[in-house]
Amino acid sequence: MGTRFVFDFEKCTECRRCMTSCSVSKTGVVRMADSRIDILRHWPELPDIRVCRFDDCDGHPCIASCPVEAISEAGGIVAIDREACTGCEACVDACPFHAITMNGGTAMKCDFCGGDPECVKACVTAAIAKGRPVGHPRHGSAVPGPTSAIRGEGGA
Amino acid sequence: MASSMFDTLVRIDCTAKKAASFAVGPGLKSYLGGMGYGTRILVDEVDSRIDPLSEKNKIVLTVGPLTGTTAPMFPQACIVTKSPLTGTILNCYAGGFLGAEIKFCGIDGLVLEGRAPEWSLVLVEDGRVSFHDAKPVMGKGTAETENFMKEKFGSEARTLSIGRAGEKAVAMASIFSETRTFGRGGAGAVLGSKRIKGMAFKGTHAVDVADRAGFAALVARNMDILKAACADGHNLVGMFSRVGTGAGMGLVNKKGGMATRNHEYGVFPEGSEIDGWAYAKKYYTRAISCFGCPVHCGMLHKFRRRDNTESWLRGPEYETMFSLGSEVMNPDPVTLAEANQLCEDYGMDTLTVGVTIAWALEMGEKGILKESGLKLAFGDSDAILGLIRKIGEREGIGDLLADGPRKAAEKTGRGSLGVAMQVKNSGFAAWMPRRMKGVALAFATSNRGACHKRAPIGDEIMGKLDMDSYEGKAPIVKGIQDTVNAIFTFVACRFHEFVTPKDMYPAFLEAATGQKLTLAELVAVGERIWNLERLFNIGAGFGRKDDTLPDRCFEPIKGEASQGAVITHEAFNRMLDEYYAARGWTKEGVPTPATLKRLGIED
Numbered sequence: 001m002g003t004r005f006v007f008d009f010e011k012c013t014e015c016r017r018c019m020t021s022c023s024v025s026k027t028g029v030v031r032m033a034d035s036r037i038d039i040l041r042h043w044p045e046l047p048d049i050r051v052c053r054f055d056d057c058d059g060h061p062c063i064a065s066c067p068v069e070a071i072s073e074a075g076g077i078v079a080i081d082r083e084a085c086t087g088c089e090a091c092v093d094a095c096p097f098h099a100i101t102m103n104g105g106t107a108m109k110c111d112f113c114g115g116d117p118e119c120v121k122a123c124v125t126a127a128i129a130k131g132r133p134v135g136h137p138r139h140g141s142a143v144p145g146p147t148s149a150i151r152g153e154g155g156a
Numbered sequence: 157m158a159s160s161m162f163d164t165l166v167r168i169d170c171t172a173k174k175a176a177s178f179a180v181g182p183g184l185k186s187y188l189g190g191m192g193y194g195t196r197i198l199v200d201e202v203d204s205r206i207d208p209l210s211e212k213n214k215i216v217l218t219v220g221p222l223t224g225t226t227a228p229m230f231p232q233a234c235i236v237t238k239s240p241l242t243g244t245i246l247n248c249y250a251g252g253f254l255g256a257e258i259k260f261c262g263i264d265g266l267v268l269e270g271r272a273p274e275w276s277l278v279l280v281e282d283g284r285v286s287f288h289d290a291k292p293v294m295g296k297g298t299a300e301t302e303n304f305m306k307e308k309f310g311s312e313a314r315t316l317s318i319g320r321a322g323e324k325a326v327a328m329a330s331i332f333s334e335t336r337t338f339g340r341g342g343a344g345a346v347l348g349s350k351r352i353k354g355m356a357f358k359g360t361h362a363v364d365v366a367d368r369a370g371f372a373a374l375v376a377r378n379m380d381i382l383k384a385a386c387a388d389g390h391n392l393v394g395m396f397s398r399v400g401t402g403a404g405m406g407l408v409n410k411k412g413g414m415a416t417r418n419h420e421y422g423v424f425p426e427g428s429e430i431d432g433w434a435y436a437k438k439y440y441t442r443a444i445s446c447f448g449c450p451v452h453c454g455m456l457h458k459f460r461r462r463d464n465t466e467s468w469l470r471g472p473e474y475e476t477m478f479s480l481g482s483e484v485m486n487p488d489p490v491t492l493a494e495a496n497q498l499c500e501d502y503g504m505d506t507l508t509v510g511v512t513i514a515w516a517l518e519m520g521e522k523g524i525l526k527e528s529g530l531k532l533a534f535g536d537s538d539a540i541l542g543l544i545r546k547i548g549e550r551e552g553i554g555d556l557l558a559d560g561p562r563k564a565a566e567k568t569g570r571g572s573l574g575v576a577m578q579v580k581n582s583g584f585a586a587w588m589p590r591r592m593k594g595v596a597l598a599f600a601t602s603n604r605g606a607c608h609k610r611a612p613i614g615d616e617i618m619g620k621l622d623m624d625s626y627e628g629k630a631p632i633v634k635g636i637q638d639t640v641n642a643i644f645t646f647v648a649c650r651f652h653e654f655v656t657p658k659d660m661y662p663a664f665l666e667a668a669t670g671q672k673l674t675l676a677e678l679v680a681v682g683e684r685i686w687n688l689e690r691l692f693n694i695g696a697g698f699g700r701k702d703d704t705l706p707d708r709c710f711e712p713i714k715g716e717a718s719q720g721a722v723i724t725h726e727a728f729n730r731m732l733d734e735y736y737a738a739r740g741w742t743k744e745g746v747p748t749p750a751t752l753k754r755l756g757i758e759d
């Protein structure tokens with residue numbers, strides 16, 4: 001089992017169903033600030049997708065940055081114990097992917113929904129998908145989806 | 157009980173630069189939201205006889221019970237105001253992300269009234285409203301104005317704006333929101349008359365629903381339906397999903413219903429040069445969604461302009477492929493894209509702009525109109541682009557055209573009114589009343605003029621209804637008008653209902669807000685709104701004489717594939733009689749007291 005996302009940024013239509021489904025699964029309501037994944041608009045260029053990279057993150061610097069050891073890794077899933085979090089924001093600064101945000105005074109990040117991420121299920125174009133384990137022959141390949149960006153002959 | 161609605165609106169007094177929130181009472185609540193709230197408030201608060209550009213006009217900007225939820229295809233916000241183009245009540249819609257952000261501000265909408273002492277930008281941050289100096293963006297285009305607001309107020313802000321056309325009271329000026337448009341009827345000129353150049357919204361509120369489990373099940377069912385439609389290349393929504401709304405031009409051409417050369421012909425042979433498939437093939441294309449939408453019909457293209465510079469455009473949409481393509485005999489996708497960009501920059505409705513230009517080009521070819529520096533002839537790229545600029549600037553002949561096709565023709569005379577393709581001064585949408593008799597009735601009777609959103613287009617073009625027949629079209633058109641008004645209270649994307657079973661609407665409403673309505677009761681809300689609009693328009697001086705079509709519609713379509721399709725006055729009048737009867741209106745098109753009583757309209 002790998003704990004990885006793979007992204008196809010050209011397939012992202014910026015609809016934000018990943019964000020609303022994340023928020024609803026974690027809090028029961030739609031509140032964009034409660035989403036553990038964020039789509040950043042760079043119109044008209046491709047958007048950024050901000051979320052924890054798990055197996056693709058080298059050394060998980062957030063874990064070491066936490067002065068109260070509130071962040072831990074188990075089976076590839078890096079999670080924050082928000083009860084223990086003191087809100088010092090060290091992990092927010094340490095994360096190379098800007099995937100940790102402050103929410104209600106404590107740090108918040110994706111926990112891969114324990115292995116079956118809601119954002120992946122919500123994404124109709126498979127712009128975000130579950131990746132294969134590191135070392136798998138096709139671990140880095142994008143996952144084919146029902147639609148994708150169309151590159152015309154006169155394209156860039 | 158939790159609800160997806162906040163039951164709160166904000167009233168913004170531009171004159172005093174002050175705002176106050178107010179609660180939605182039970183009377184207004186029965187109109188559900190969106191277009192229902194907008195219509196009820198405007199009819200209650202605005203005298204139908206006022207000058208639409210006076211400070212007495214108001215803009216009601218609303219969202220609905222499903223806005224900001226996980227229900228798919230409810231991204232749009234609704235504006236209701238009195239139109240400076242038609243003089244009627246106007247409802248218009250923009251998708252994108254504005255609607256959800258308004259909801260995240262913890263409000264169901266706002267009422268904008270008065271006139272600011274100086275040009276302003278308005279920031280709505282949760283419920284709080286503040287006015288800011290608009291000087292740095294005066295004279296700027298819509299994208300530049302919105303980018304300025306995002307820099308000033310935060311990149312996460314969702315914005316709306318007007319361009320130069322709205323500043324200059326061009327009657328076909330639109331309000332833009334990140335390339336999505338409150339397109340029709342000149343709402344941009346009304347916002348300009350209030351001296352508001354743009355608005356920004358930033359919200360942190362949560363959107364809950366009354367029945368979380370029930371709502372989630374409905375969303376899952378609806379998503380399955382939409383995904384199946386998108387996977388089906390023969391489904392209209394599936395085609396939109398692939399290359400956008402311009403997917404169907406070939407089909408419409410085949411049926412001889414592709415309005416061409418100021419609606420004289422029914423086939424545009426060069427259609428395959430400018431349709432959705434052509435753009436997807438010729439240019440780098442990326443699909444773009446509105447909030448929460450799995451269809452992603454918005455197509456972002458990278459292309460080279462005529463001067464060889466690289467540029468981006470989301471679109472053109474199908475209606476623009478008609479208005480700035482076939483209607484003006486323009487087969488060049490680059491000219492079309494640039495024409496679309498110009499309309500976007502000036503902040504104008506591509507439909508009425510294109511139709512007005514088509515009329516001007518025909519008048520040019522007939523020697524009735526001329527303009528120095530431009531050759532007024534169909535297919536002339538410089539004329540098309542030049543006239544858009546002149547309308548946006550109200551310069552030269554543009555000042556005549558900027559008031560709309562009917563007003564321009566009335567001033568011009570010489571038989572030009574009969575070929576001004578408009579109803580109530582609003583330019584035709586991309587459809588041919590002669591070819592599709594239900595569309596004829598829908599255009600003629602629309603409360604906002606020549607509207608395609610409440611016409612049996614799909615059923616007529618796909619052959620479910622005999623498009624040449626008048627038979628039974630009156631009750632069908634009434635039914636569509638009422639149903640679409642009903643789902644515009646939510647506020648649904650028009651395409652949602654193409655594939656979603658109607659029984660889902662009352663189910664969604666109950667799960668979101670707890671309001672229990674049968675489908676028939678929901679459609680009756682739409683009918684009530686339709687009649688309120690009609691009463692407003694009657695007050696403004698409209699009646700049966702205005703529920704008609706230009707003379708050209710009573711002459712046969714030229715060219716092949718249309719079989720000389722025509723409308724006769726007798727058949728049209730009979731259809732109109734049947735329509736008024738189905739509505740419970742008099743022969744003159746006035747709702748009878750019994751009808752108003754049946755609908756629960758007291759005043």
